[in-house]
Amino acid sequence: MSDGNDKPARNLVISDKVMIEMKGVHKWFGDFHVLKNIDLTVKEGERIVIAGPSGSGKSTLIRTINHLEPHDEGHIKIDGVELTEDLKRIDEVRRDVGMVFQQFNLFPHMTVLENCTLAPLSVRKMAEKDAHDLAMKFLERVRIPEQASKYPGQLSGGQQQRVAIARALCMNPKVMLFDEPTSALDPEMIKEVLDVMVELAQEGMTMLCVTHEMGFAREVANRVVFMDAGEIIEEAPPQEFFSAPKNARTKEFLAQVLAH
Amino acid sequence: MDDVTGRPAMRRKKNAAPVEWIRRNFFSSVSNTLLTIVSLYLLWLTIPPVLDFTIFSAVWTGTTRDACLEPGAGACWPFVWANIDQFIYGRYPPSEIWRVNLTFALGIAVIVPMLIPGLPARRLNLVFLLIIYPLVAIVLLAGDRPGLPPVPTSEWGGLLVTLVVAITGIVASLPLGVLLALGRRSSMPAIRMICIIFIEFWRGVPLITVLFMASVMLPLFLPEGVNPDNLLRCLVGVALFSSAYMAEVVRGGLQAIPTGQYEAARALGLTYWQAMIRVVLPQALRHVIPGIVNTFIGLFKDTTLVLIVGIFDLLGQVRAQLSDPSWSLPQGALTGYIFAALVFWAFCFGMSQYSNFMERRLDISRGR
Numbered sequence: 333m334s335d336g337n338d339k340p341a342r343n344l345v346i347s348d349k350v351m352i353e354m355k356g357v358h359k360w361f362g363d364f365h366v367l368k369n370i371d372l373t374v375k376e377g378e379r380i381v382i383a384g385p386s387g388s389g390k391s392t393l394i395r396t397i398n399h400l401e402p403h404d405e406g407h408i409k410i411d412g413v414e415l416t417e418d419l420k421r422i423d424e425v426r427r428d429v430g431m432v433f434q435q436f437n438l439f440p441h442m443t444v445l446e447n448c449t450l451a452p453l454s455v456r457k458m459a460e461k462d463a464h465d466l467a468m469k470f471l472e473r474v475r476i477p478e479q480a481s482k483y484p485g486q487l488s489g490g491q492q493q494r495v496a497i498a499r500a501l502c503m504n505p506k507v508m509l510f511d512e513p514t515s516a517l518d519p520e521m522i523k524e525v526l527d528v529m530v531e532l533a534q535e536g537m538t539m540l541c542v543t544h545e546m547g548f549a550r551e552v553a554n555r556v557v558f559m560d561a562g563e564i565i566e567e568a569p570p571q572e573f574f575s576a577p578k579n580a581r582t583k584e585f586l587a588q589v590l591a592h
Numbered sequence: 593m594d595d596v597t598g599r600p601a602m603r604r605k606k607n608a609a610p611v612e613w614i615r616r617n618f619f620s621s622v623s624n625t626l627l628t629i630v631s632l633y634l635l636w637l638t639i640p641p642v643l644d645f646t647i648f649s650a651v652w653t654g655t656t657r658d659a660c661l662e663p664g665a666g667a668c669w670p671f672v673w674a675n676i677d678q679f680i681y682g683r684y685p686p687s688e689i690w691r692v693n694l695t696f697a698l699g700i701a702v703i704v705p706m707l708i709p710g711l712p713a714r715r716l717n718l719v720f721l722l723i724i725y726p727l728v729a730i731v732l733l734a735g736d737r738p739g740l741p742p743v744p745t746s747e748w749g750g751l752l753v754t755l756v757v758a759i760t761g762i763v764a765s766l767p768l769g770v771l772l773a774l775g776r777r778s779s780m781p782a783i784r785m786i787c788i789i790f791i792e793f794w795r796g797v798p799l800i801t802v803l804f805m806a807s808v809m810l811p812l813f814l815p816e817g818v819n820p821d822n823l824l825r826c827l828v829g830v831a832l833f834s835s836a837y838m839a840e841v842v843r844g845g846l847q848a849i850p851t852g853q854y855e856a857a858r859a860l861g862l863t864y865w866q867a868m869i870r871v872v873l874p875q876a877l878r879h880v881i882p883g884i885v886n887t888f889i890g891l892f893k894d895t896t897l898v899l900i901v902g903i904f905d906l907l908g909q910v911r912a913q914l915s916d917p918s919w920s921l922p923q924g925a926l927t928g929y930i931f932a933a934l935v936f937w938a939f940c941f942g943m944s945q946y947s948n949f950m951e952r953r954l955d956i957s958r959g960r
Contacts, residue, residue, distance in 0.1 A: 398859055400855050400858065400859060423861055423863060426858065426859055426860070426861040427861035429859075430859075430860075431856075431859040433852060433855070433856060435850075435852050437850075437852040437853060437855065437856035438856075439853065439856070439857075439871050439875075440875065441874050441875050441878070450857075450860070450862075450870060450871075451860035451861055451862060454862060454866050454870065455860065455861040455862055455866070496856075499860070500859075500860070503860060503861060
């Protein structure tokens with residue numbers, strides 16, 4: 333990760349403003365109870381890493397935040413706007429919540445630049461020139477401005493994921509959701525993506541990140557949320573989480589992921 | 593012939609001597625040699641007589657049937673020249689034919705720029721093609737405006753009718769088919785049911801039945817005095833019929849697009865329609881260009897079925913002229929059908945070549 337960076341991100345200011353509030357959220361896939369009574373409050377500027385074994389509902393949890401997965405019970409509020417079935421409100425929330433997927437999900441029929449300008453142009457109704465400048469600014473920030481006119485299929489996985497981050501940032505989101513952003517990458521490309529994410533955290537972006545990168549959690553997160561079987565089992569700052577886990581299941585999980 | 597794909601073998605042996613190339617590709621084994629000989633024999637049986645009939649023994653000049661009466665004469669092309677106006681315009685009044693020509697010319701002027709990739713103002717052009725041009729064409733062809741005496745559709749015929757039916761079907765079936773395909777995949781049960789019933793209904797009936805219903809049965813159910821034009825009824829029938837087929841082709845393309853594409857678009861704040869129009873459909877339609885063009889070609893040829901409800905398309909008009917006693921000839925029917933076949937082939941081959949061109953071009957521009 334950002335080696336030699338001796339200014340840990342967790343010392344950043346966290347405001348008192350509540351950005352995401354989940355209360356008593358339940359979700360079922362058919363008979364399968366994937367989210368059980370989730371309570372989670374995220375304040376502005378917080379960087380939360382959600383960890384847990386696969387199938388524990390981590391991805392589903394962050395996908396309910398922008399309503400890609402509708403929740404069945406409970407309340408979710410994003411920056412004061414409650415998520416209901418009201419489509420207008422869902423779109424409103426989605427504009428302010430950026431998301432980065434495991435499989436990048438770039439649009440293969442558009443150039444990198446077009447991928448980035450699509451939402452500013454058609455959702456924010458930005459002028460062409462402004463959208464272009466904005467996209468170039470973020471492509472520079474993720475260090476691939478020279479690839480702007482290429483198609484996603486011509487880029488490496490790490491480059492594609494950085495474009496996906498730039499694409500989300502072009503909407504000026506208040507929150508960024510990362511759904512296992514490095515899991516589909518070859519090992520040598522993980523660092524370039526994590527570096528971008530660390531920088532983003534240092535700039536004070538509110539982030540929720542589902543990841544197995546425990547090093548990233550240690551360095552960047554101010555809170556680690558551990559999930560198992562659809563429940564939040566434990567929530568703690570990273571030092572405490574890694575050195576003194578309370579729950580037996582957390583200990584077991586940490587023993588497995590930190591073993592190698 | 594040893595190599596099923598054919599192409600790579602030819603490329604590899606490009607620099608080899610022609611004799612060597614022939615030996616390798618046509619006579620590499622006993623079975624291959626046999627196949628080559630059988631194929632050559634079949635070609636020998638079919639090609640020379642066809643060429644002889646259509647070109648070498650054919651009568652090219654003359655103005656009456658007498659020119660074609662000599663024994664052993666092949667195709668009687670003067671029959672086609674003499675009736676070319678009927679073949680193209682049907683019974684459209686000769687003094688008004690300029691209106692059809694103008695419509696054709698305008699059509700070419702609108703469609704050709706659409707087909708050439710990379711020209712500017714395509715959106716404007718599309719609006720013109722889909723909205724303004726049809727209106728202009730209706731006014732020009734049907735008339736009943738100052739300076740344009742009315743020409744009832746019963747007088748339209750020939751290639752004019754073929755093109756009107758085919759182009760209306762093509763232009764209407766793509767957007768309708770896309771809507772139906774989206775509806776069939778909708779999460780709203782009512783919309784999904786309606787689309788499934790619609791698609792399965794139209795796919796389940798033969799086009800002949802549709803045309804009969806439109807032409808003969810529909811007027812019986814409509815209230816007195818409401819009697820839409822026969823050609824119009826058939827146009828609607830053909831458009832709905834082909835849109836059901838188009839819907840299934842498009843659905844195939846939609847299924848090939850990973851849900852992550854749609855989710856990524858929605859996560860960026862795009863609405864359902866924005867996500868579909870900007871992200872999902874461009875990819876889905878590209879996947880199914882061959883299927884779409886296949887449907888277009890099928891539709892183009894199916895237009896000949898309007899003959900059975902008393903509308904004379906190109907083929908119907910050729911058949912009609914065959915019964916003209918002043919051109920009664922033993923080889924008349926064959927000549928007429930070969931001509932009709934050539935015209936249909938030219939249009940269909942053009943469409944298929946254009947689709948190949950588009951596929952190649954899209955592949956290149958994606959850098960793949």
